[in-house]
Amino acid sequence: MSVESSIAATESNKKLYEGVCERFEQMASYVNLDGKVHAILSQPKAELMIHFPVKMDDGNYRLFKGYRIQHNNLLGPYKGGMRFSPEVSLDEVKGLAMLMTLKCALAKLPLGGAKGGIKYNPNDHSPEENQRITRRFTVALGHNIGPSYDIPAPDMGTNAQNMDWMMDTYHNLYGRKIEDKAVVTGKSVACGGSVGRASATGYGAVYCLEEWAKGENLPMKGTTFAIQGFGNVGSHAALKLEELGAALVAVNDHTATLICPGGISAKELASHVRQHGGIKGFMPECEVDDLSRFWSQEVEFMVLAAMENVVTQLNADLIRAGLLVEGANGPITTEAEAVLLDKGIPIIPDILANMGGVIVSYFEWVQNRNSEYWSAETVDAKLREKLIAAYRQVVAVAQEQAISLRQAAYVESLKHLEEVYLKRGVWP
Known part of the structure; x- marks a missing residue:
């Protein structure tokens, strides 16, 4: 990547994070979000930055930078994609992790929000190097991921093969239990993935x-x-x-x-x-x-x-x-x-229109935890049901309050998170 492209990518990522935060602040004010809930949601719970060495095909070692941002796990385990791209940055994944929290809340899923990735271009590497990079990153993440704690999925630059490697690495080093398949979603169907996840x-x-x-x-x-x-x-x-x-x-x-x-x-x-x-x-x-x-x-x-x-x-x-x-x-x-x-x-808006991926990721997680296999017809019917319910609720709020669909989606997400926080309390 040229210096000019790198600067442009950094500015774009910063713009994404600032935009997400700006919309959050606007809508938190609009719904008069409880002060402690506002404070908690305004920042991620955890920000991991990892540097790890990987042996290249020519025998030399290269140091890679990886991230995992865990924004919120009030509703359930952290959930979010792994992005492999030279444009990955801390600001980018922080913004995307917050969007995941809002998306899961809007879909009424028992999941929280996270995002992560590695700053590199997988197209510049052989399949063998990409496998070593993926596995080494999984090892470096260690117990910061897990079927009941943080569940990665594919994103830009990653696919089912990367998820298969992550699952296998986790299983061999940290788990060795049948539910280890649920450590990631978006796997190949042969390795425990759900039909319908790719689409x-x-x-x-x-x-x-x-x-x-x-x-x-x-x-x-x-x-x-x-x-x-x-x-x-x-x-x-x-x-x-x-x-x-x-x-x-x-x-x-x-x-x-x-x-x-x-x-x-x-x-x-x-x-x-x-x-x-x-x-x-x-x-x-x-x-x-x-x-x-x-x-x-x-x-x-x-x-x-x-x-x-x-x-x-x-x-x-x-x-x-x-x-x-x-x-x-x-x-x-x-x-x-x-x-x-x-x-x-x-x-x-994105937290409504593109929630299909995390919905079917949730279905995959449930299937893995229960050792079940759902048909394509079952997955699609359940996906359509959840999406239409969320869409209609957002439209109802938008019409009732004369606001945009994005604003209505934020209202629904924030009010759901606030309700759960106020009922559970903030420990201790």
Whole structure:
């Protein structure tokens, strides 16, 4: 990563954390959050920063930096993804950990909020090096993770294979119990993962989108949509929307931007991305160099499924979508959100729209703890039920109090956490 890119990433991560804290403070004031609850939630319970050496394929050793932020475990064990990226920073994972606490509270899950990662690019390393890095990080975390204490999951730069390695390492060094499978979620199905986990975040965003469309009396068939980011979340959202009869007309990722009013096959594009690592080259005749053309596409829905802070004051005024759905965490800055709401563009916020992943992670954890295996139909039905219940409650609060969906989601999360704290008390 260049010096310029590193500085930009640091500023973006700082912006994410500041944005999460700003929204938290605003809504804590709005609901008149109890003082002690406010103080507790304003900072993580624990911040771990770990430096650990790993032997490279050439025989030399490299020192890696890893993080694990444990924000809150009032409702249950800490829960949150592990992000492997050169842009990982303390501010980034602190902001994401707080979002996880709010997300789990909104979903009424018996889980808390956490986040972590390693500051490196896994694409620059061999499978053998990535395995050693993952396992060595797990060893360094030690008893700071566990099936009843802190349960990691995949995130940017990680996948089921990383979770399989983490689970196996933990089992051999710290556990050796049948419930050790529950130390992480997002594992491969063969190693105890749940069917439906990989698609859960993308599908969950679409289930929220469907409910919004019903409220607007807008049939899904024949609508158009754009996807920003075509990784795991974006691709599954696009596939589900395509099944519902909507047409993908614009897509952007780190490799290219495609605009095709005649429609883009989400199924064929997903196959291309699996083979080539990005959308570039799929439809060369539809590739455009001007990113502003993507943001200004007139579509019914735009799903933001890449990284944080992609919609800023610089491009918010260009957006002409009828609805924005935050499939990623923190993709819209607070300043950009004000512009969008002034334009009358509704936003389904991240702590609601992308909670599908943690919901199915919870299902996986339950299955592992009880030595059960649920069918795909059971998982999807339970996911849809939980998401729709959360969405409808947020909409009810938003309408009753004449506030945005994000504000209503924060109200629901904070009031639930406050209620539990006040009933349990703060020990000692």
